[in-house]
Amino acid sequence: MTTSVPAEATDEQVRRRELASFLRSRRERISPEQAGLPLTGRRRTPGLRREEVAHLAGMGVTWYTWLEQGRDIKVSEQVLAAIASTLRLDPHERAHLYTLAGHPAPPMDRDSAAIPAAVLVMVRQLEPIPAAVINARFDLLAGNRTYERLVGGVDHLPFEDRNWLLLMFTSPRWRASVLDWEDAAARLVARFRSGMADHATESGWKGLVRRLRQESPEFERLWEQHDVRGPENFTKRFLHPEAGLLTLDYTQLSVGERSAIKLVTYTPVDEETWAKVRLLGERGPQ
Template sequence: MSLSWYLCYLATGCGLGHSGPMTVDVTELAGAARTSSTTGPRPAGGAGHRADDAVRRAELAAFLRSRRERITPEQVGLPRGSRRRTPGLRREEVAHLGAVGVTWYTWLEQGRDIHVSPQVLDAVARALQLDRAERSHLFALAAAVDPLPGKECTGVPRALRDILAGLEPYPAVVQNSRFDILAYNATYGQLMCDLDALPDEDRNCMWLAFTHPGWRASLVDREATVRTMTAKFRASMAEHVAEPAWKALVARLTEASPEFRALWAEHEVERATSAVKVFRHPVVGVLQLTGTNLWTGPNAGPKVLTYTPVDETSRSRLVELAELARKRPGARREAAGADAPPA
């Protein structure tokens, strides 16, 4: 595999933190609606097949309603208003977030027999913030092929995981611009807390820096670190302000952390840079490490972040930490991934 091809593959955003609603051409939706209204239901293989289709469409409709009703307007940056009676989002709000037609989405949620393209399902999945399992369920119910299959586009490529593992004992992690932890090697997995023990939705450096006691205790200059992280996060968010996943993370942090609320209100911005960071591990002690960003594409999105020791003391302590990670019960022999599961 050539390096240029590999970086091109990563730069597509395939599974490395690509998120947010995808704009869908309204002419496609209009064509789908016309096909349904003028030609009627699609041909079926008999009464039994039609009955199965009806059951599947009903299940799809119920699933979409349940996902829509669990998302609050605040999570996606929408005002609640004083007359809201619907739990969660309204249908027109989902349609707006996914850039699909309101009538078309309503028919889909009503279980009507309409044509569903993979591109439109992808837009709906993003608008509803579906995780990998939910996304697979959606496409299965719609009898459609996911254009971003789990093995290829919802995680980190095997080749990149092998690179992370090969960097041992140096800590290394793949992050997207939202600070989601997409994959990491064993040393990084034990550097600030036991990442393997965390639920997938909590594997985000912003969330951990403001809410996780162990992670916070490991940062020697924690106050300056979280201030810098918040400024970098705001700078990155400028290109993603309308995306539900970004707004949901801000809403979650705002609710959970008064410290984040105060820093976020300052509107500071900062570009990503390499710097010396100091960590305090409860077993091996203080480590002084230089963080280096290795971008996986032409833009400041997904990156490999590596930590190298500043001095021999830190180098020997990294070796000790790597050995501790290797001997830990249930330790993985390969670079763990957030899609072991998700971005």
């Protein structure tokens, strides 16, 4: 959506009006349910209202309204980060928002550009062993064919939804496939909380916690327990809709001493699981 501007408009006016149009278009695609808000009767316009975005972003309604009106105001990077999180912008949309607002584009939140090419080759060559690449926030950055068939449907998700915590607490399919879900969910939240100690002020981490607390009472309960755990390798059990029970040894390997990126693998523990995993690797997309 682009707002028309007179030919005599200055570059600054064009930028502000593009910012206004961009914010409106992103706001209108987010439903109240997605934002964790209760339905309050019929709405005249799609998506969130301005006052709802302002409330969720922790800013004044007037200030946000002025942004959508293309007023000549300045906003801080902290405010932009809050808006980007509320509107669930992906890294490219976030960069566009910052540029239109007159700020340098922030670095990509998700380390995807930092995956060494050799690691991606390893992930592919590990077939038929399911393998993936994650970062400290448990964003899924890459995975091989068998991993995609193990978890199912991840490749079709929006970039911002490819996160293990979101899948664990908001995806019915993911939940149904993870046996021992209570233990697995508690373990994952405790590991995430431990990692957040180094990222407590970062908007991407705070935005993920806010979204999970809004969308999942179970996450809220576990988060309030303040449990922490370190990295660990253990055995996981999956109930695949076609292959049945799979028992796999989960192993994580750090890509580098200072890197937050990890290569994770799921190695079958018995011959029955090996046979099923090989079949998964041979099948077409689900």
